[in-house]
Amino acid sequence: MLRLGVNIDHVATVRNARGGLHPDPVRAARLAKKAGAQGITAHLREDRRHIRDEDVFRLKAEVALPLNLEMAATEEMLCIALEVRPNACCLVPERREELTTEGGLNLLADETYLKTYVGKLSDAGIRVSLFIDPDEEQISAAARIGADIVELHTGRYCEALGAAHTDEIGRIARGAKHAAALGLEVHAGHGLDYATVGPIAAIPEIIELNIGHFLMGEAIFEGLDVAIRRMRSLMQRGRSG
Ligand code: PXP
Numbered sequence: 001m002l003r004l005g006v007n008i009d010h011v012a013t014v015r016n017a018r019g020g021l022h023p024d025p026v027r028a029a030r031l032a033k034k035a036g037a038q039g040i041t042a043h044l045r046e047d048r049r050h051i052r053d054e055d056v057f058r059l060k061a062e063v064a065l066p067l068n069l070e071m072a073a074t075e076e077m078l079c080i081a082l083e084v085r086p087n088a089c090c091l092v093p094e095r096r097e098e099l100t101t102e103g104g105l106n107l108l109a110d111e112t113y114l115k116t117y118v119g120k121l122s123d124a125g126i127r128v129s130l131f132i133d134p135d136e137e138q139i140s141a142a143a144r145i146g147a148d149i150v151e152l153h154t155g156r157y158c159e160a161l162g163a164a165h166t167d168e169i170g171r172i173a174r175g176a177k178h179a180a181a182l183g184l185e186v187h188a189g190h191g192l193d194y195a196t197v198g199p200i201a202a203i204p205e206i207i208e209l210n211i212g213h214f215l216m217g218e219a220i221f222e223g224l225d226v227a228i229r230r231m232r233s234l235m236q237r238g239r240s241g
Contacts, residue, residue, distance in 0.1 A: 002201055002239050004232055005039035005068055005189075006032040007212025008059075012050035025055050028224060029063040035228035039087070041210045043070035044080065046094060053080065060084050068129070068210065073110075073117050082124050089121050090129040090151055090210075100190075100213070104132035104153045107141035115145045122146065129187060134175030143182040150179045151187040151210065154200055158191035169199050176205035194218075194234055201238030209235065 011025040029040045040063055042051045060067050066087035071077035072094035081089050091114070093105050107114060107130060118128045129149035132138040133156070142150045152175050157168035176186045188200055189210035200206065211231060218227035 002206065002235050003038035003208040004036070004228070004235060005041045005187075005208055005210040006037040006215060006228060007041040007043070007070075007189075007210055008032065008216075009041075009043050009050040009212055010216040012052070012055060016050060025051065026058045026062055029059055029065065031224055032228055033063065033065050035225045036232045037065065037228055039066045039068055039208070039210075041068040041070060041090070041212065043092070044077065046072060046074070046076075056080070056084050056086075060086060070131070073105075073114060078117065078120060081121060081126060085124065086126060088127040088129055088149065090131055090149075091117075092131040102155075104135075104138065105130055107132060107138050107145060111141055111145060118146050122148075129185075134172045136175065136178055139175055139179045139184070140182065142179070143184055147184065149185040149187055150175075151189055152176065152179075152206075153190050154188050154192055154196070155190040157200070158193070158196045172200065173203050176203050180205040194230065197231065197234050198238035201235040202241060204239075 008025040008028045011023050011028040015023055040059055042056060042059055044051050044056055056069060068088045068090055069081060069086040070090045070092050073091045121128045127148045129151050130142045130147045131151045131153060132142060134152045139150055152172055157172060160168045179186045185207060186205045187208040188206050192209060192211045193214040215227050215231060
């Protein structure tokens with residue numbers, strides 16, 4: 001079964017534009033569950049530009065779906081994760097000035113640090129995912145580091161046109177195969193929409209997709225419930241071939 005994790009960060013982006021409590025990302029998470037999502041993803045950024053600490057605690061306490069907490073591998077985030085105890089932590093690279101997560105982690109540059117960091121989360125019973133580009137060396141490093149999961153970055157695939165688009169799908173498919181052969185669970189995400197989700201859903205080793213920005217944009221036009229149901233049905237169609 002291919003799971004959908006709905007990223008609710010941008011409900012908080014809209015809320016924060018005005019301050020106050022509206023719209024509530026926890027309400028969006030509950031709605032996502034009703035619409036068929038299998039998980040909720042939230043990124044607690046260092047600058048708290050969308051999700052805030054209290055949102056993460058509420059998502060864990062008030063929503064009956066596994067919580068995937070995206071975060072940078074910092075000491076501050078480790079303390080928060082150990083307190084919240086999400087189902088999984090997805091470690092992502094973070095730069096203050098970026099608009100979104102622009103590329104995967106470079107595991108080769110920080111292998112020793114990440115191995116210790118991942119160990120602390122694993123010892124607390126939290127599954128650990130590493131957000132990386134679909135690159136064979138990065139995937140092999142993820143296995144050495146002791147991650148449970150790799151989330152393959154689909155951003156380049158979503159932006160590529162023509163032949164490059166096909167090349168990128170091939171890279172993701174080969175990466176997924178390599179990861180699964182090493183015993184890693186394989187997820188994918190970033191930039192996916194109705195048009196790009198099918199070929200990714202068709203890769204059999206991928207068992208979870210994390211999708212946010214496009215769904216929240218569509219929610220403005222057709223509602224979040226409809227957008228999630230449509231995405232789930234396109235995922236299903238992509239998987240069944
Ligand atoms: N996966 C990871 C690790 C991410 O950082 C993001 C963006 O926050 C997503 C998935 C979802 O990407 P998008 O919002 O473009 O669907």
